[in-house]
Amino acid sequence: YDPKTPQYLTSDKTSFASVSAHERWPVILTGAIDDLHRTVGDVPTTNEEKRAEGKTIIEELAKLKYELQHNRQLTPLLDDGEPDIAEYNDELEKRGNPKWHDVPWLYSECYMYRRIATLFNRSQFWKGYDVFSRQKMSTFKSSRPAVLELAARYKALALEAEKQSKDGLSEEQIEEAERIIFTEMCEICLWGNATDLSLLTSLTYEDIQKLQGSEARKAAEKNILVNDVAAAYNVLRDARKSKKAGEERRVDIVLDNAGFELFVDLILAGYLLSAGLATTVVLRPKVIPWFVSDVVPKDFADLITAIANPQAFYTAADDSGREYPPLSDEELSNVQFLFGQWSSFHAEGKLVLRPHRFWTAAGSFWRLPKTAQDLYEDLKEPELVLFKGDLNYRKLTSDAAWDPTTPFTEAIGPLGPKSGIRILSFRTCKADVVVGLKPGEDERLRQLPDGGGDSGARKWAWSGKWAVVSFSDGKL
Numbered sequence: 001y002d003p004k005t006p007q008y009l010t011s012d013k014t015s016f017a018s019v020s021a022h023e024r025w026p027v028i029l030t031g032a033i034d035d036l037h038r039t040v041g042d043v044p045t046t047n048e049e050k051r052a053e054g055k056t057i058i059e060e061l062a063k064l065k066y067e068l069q070h071n072r073q074l075t076p077l078l079d080d081g082e083p084d085i086a087e088y089n090d091e092l093e094k095r096g097n098p099k100w101h102d103v104p105w106l107y108s109e110c111y112m113y114r115r116i117a118t119l120f121n122r123s124q125f126w127k128g129y130d131v132f133s134r135q136k137m138s139t140f141k142s143s144r145p146a147v148l149e150l151a152a153r154y155k156a157l158a159l160e161a162e163k164q165s166k167d168g169l170s171e172e173q174i175e176e177a178e179r180i181i182f183t184e185m186c187e188i189c190l191w192g193n194a195t196d197l198s199l200l201t202s203l204t205y206e207d208i209q210k211l212q213g214s215e216a217r218k219a220a221e222k223n224i225l226v227n228d229v230a231a232a233y234n235v236l237r238d239a240r241k242s243k244k245a246g247e248e249r250r251v252d253i254v255l256d257n258a259g260f261e262l263f264v265d266l267i268l269a270g271y272l273l274s275a276g277l278a279t280t281v282v283l284r285p286k287v288i289p290w291f292v293s294d295v296v297p298k299d300f301a302d303l304i305t306a307i308a309n310p311q312a313f314y315t316a317a318d319d320s321g322r323e324y325p326p327l328s329d330e331e332l333s334n335v336q337f338l339f340g341q342w343s344s345f346h347a348e349g350k351l352v353l354r355p356h357r358f359w360t361a362a363g364s365f366w367r368l369p370k371t372a373q374d375l376y377e378d379l380k381e382p383e384l385v386l387f388k389g390d391l392n393y394r395k396l397t398s399d400a401a402w403d404p405t406t407p408f409t410e411a412i413g414p415l416g417p418k419s420g421i422r423i424l425s426f427r428t429c430k431a432d433v434v435v436g437l438k439p440g441e442d443e444r445l446r447q448l449p450d451g452g453g454d455s456g457a458r459k460w461a462w463s464g465k466w467a468v469v470s471f472s473d474g475k476l
């Protein structure tokens with residue numbers, strides 16, 4: 001149930017896999033060590049047991065970093081009571097206990113985060129601790145201008161939508177307007193993925209501003225290499241026409257990152273519900289901290305708490321000593337509008353969170369029908385499943401070295417035609433794998449500055465500057 005096309009390896013010097021294993025992961029592990037060090041330092045000296053255990057975990061993290069940098073073998077994961085450990089270890093054995101610098105990229109990167117989780121799960125005092133939480137929240141705080149801009153835009157659109165229906169426009173005109181807004185919402189949601197903490201390991205406040213906001217989005221439209229948003233709109237519109245009033249029309253969002261990206265996912269979810277393009281939205285977070293910035297249920301709660309009291313959240317002093325001006329009354333009321341909508345959707349059961357362990361397994365989504373049948377069946381229910389982000393795209397395509405003109409529906413194997421799952425994948429490109437391109441497109445992009453040229457590396461696809469939005473109907 002894996003494709004025959006080989007996966008990218010950390011030993012391939014022309015792949016971002018190699019850069020990741022040699023340069024990025026040590027930085028990420030150092031960040032994790034620093035975070036825990038800080039937290040342990042804050043534990044009162046009266047709680048010596050917890051401090052001591054925290055220090056042991058720091059040593060274990062340092063050991064993991066040492067093994068990675070010295071190209072040791074990946075060691076079997078220690079049991080932390082969860083069933084996926086056996087899966088990880090079986091696969092490790094089948095792959096011949098590889099070394100860090102010559103192992104499939106996808107497996108080894110998942111292994112690294114799963115191993116970090118075992119350290120906390122097996123502890124007495126640190127269960128559930130998230131070494132990335134601090135970073136996720138502080139980046140969300142840095143997104144203040146974009147959050148305020150979007151809150152204003154969202155409120156205006158919601159009010160406009162109300163007004164339009166009253167103006168007695170023709171059905172076509174209303175549909176055309178809806179299609180345009182849907183497209184804008186999808187683009188907001190797509191580019192929200194550009195700010196990912198595992199890739200941008202040292203973002204400044206100013207860098208974050210540049211990546212977000214409507215100006216940046218307009219400029220980036222030409223960078224969407226495949227854009228199937230229209231197909232997704234048609235699906236939702238047709239479902240609204242064909243299903244009976246009161247019948248459920250669900251959209252699932254397989255989440256990627258917390259903070260700003262989760263905020264824009266909620267903007268899209270809120271829009272789908274209020275425009276009547278869906279009656280329920282199911283959000284699917286991870287169960288353990290994952291690829292630095294991915295959403296765990298607590299991140300959802302943290303975000304809601306932040307926007308419930310935006311004045312306190314956005315003006316609180318932080319480590320940098322930077323001062324933040326208070327929000328204006330209008331800004332406050334826009335954020336409160338969002339909060340009001342989201343909390344009532346949540347309270348009415350229209351916006352739900354549904355975690356699953358499958359999302360943190362090491363294998364690709366080609367394995368879904370075999371290894372997580374319950375989830376597979378559940379994903380057939382909605383009208384559409386949105387997969388957010390780069391890692392989900394890598395997992396859909398098994399992180400394999402496909403020819404870039406391979407159709408998306410072929411590269412996703414068992415989740416393609418006849419799977420019963422309708423997929424829209426939103427992805428800013430941050431890894432080598434890419435499919436569904438027009439012939440000659442990859443070659444053209446390679447010739448651009450920083451595109452990789454004749455080095456053999458597809459460098460243009462590593463930076464998050466380019467994107468693909470790919471659709472698969474999955475008809476039975």
Ligand code: F6P
Nearest residue numbers: 196198199389390391392430431
């Ligand atoms: O390319 C860098 C990287 O960390 C990949 O390993 C991973 O696929 C991706 O970024 C995570 O990005 P996203 O949050 O968009 O899935």
Ligand code: MG
Nearest residue numbers: 256257291294
């Ligand atoms: Mg992520």
